[in-house]
Structure formats: C-alpha cells, structure tokens
Amino acid sequence: MTSTPVPFSDGCVKVADWLAYQAAFDIPAAVAFNLDAAVAFTEPGCRGDSQRFQPGRYNLANLTISNDSIRSVTVPKGWRVTLFEHADFSGAQAIIEADTGNLGGEIDGRTSSLIVENTLR
Numbered sequence: 001m002t003s004t005p006v007p008f009s010d011g012c013v014k015v016a017d018w019l020a021y022q023a024a025f026d027i028p029a030a031v032a033f034n035l036d037a038a039v040a041f042t043e044p045g046c047r048g049d050s051q052r053f054q055p056g057r058y059n060l061a062n063l064t065i066s067n068d069s070i071r072s073v074t075v076p077k078g079w080r081v082t083l084f085e086h087a088d089f090s091g092a093q094a095i096i097e098a099d100t101g102n103l104g105g106e107i108d109g110r111t112s113s114l115i116v117e118n119t120l121r
C-alpha cells in the first residue's frame, strides 16, 4: 500500500470512512468511538477534551467538559443533538444531525446544556 487513507473529513471521523479504515488496518471495533455515542469536543475538528453522550438530557451539572467549551460534535447516524446556549435547556439552540467539525454561529463555544436523541428508536 502506497498511501494511508485518512479517516478525517472536516477533522471529524466519518462513519463510512472509519469503517473502511478500520477494515484496512484491522483495528478493533471498540476503537470506533463515535458509533454508539454522540461525542462533543472542546476544539474544532473534533479535537481537544471530549465527552461521550448516550441519548438523554444533560444539564450543566452533567457536563464533565467545561461549560461554554463545545466547538465540534460527532453524531451517530439517525441521532440528533440539540445544543442550548444556557443551562436548563434555554437560550439559543442548534440542532446537529451529522458530524460537525466546526459549530460556528452563536452556539459555538457557548453550550451549557444539551439533549441527545436516537431518532431511530
């Protein structure tokens, strides 16, 4: 093999790319970290500190990453993440339904609570 496939697009691991990469290099399935949880990151491009989220409601007290720090998010296929500017699911909100390497806009770096849903269930 002359080149290494790069599993990053917008800096976020894309599920299809990751599965191909995993197969090509015989990587254990457990490494596929973003298939069974939404993951929020403190830096653009899915870098920095992170926190995994199963479906549920997460108020400020439930965040292990810092308040106002989420800047990119990976979202499993069929899931929806709603980010809120303030605690108690209030203020500006952004609905994220696909991996997003750079949130941008007024929610970027301002999330204080969030809701994660698996819309396939």
Ligand SMILES: [Ca+2]
Binding pocket: 068, 084, 085, 086, 087, 110, 111, 112
């Ligand atoms: Ca906030």
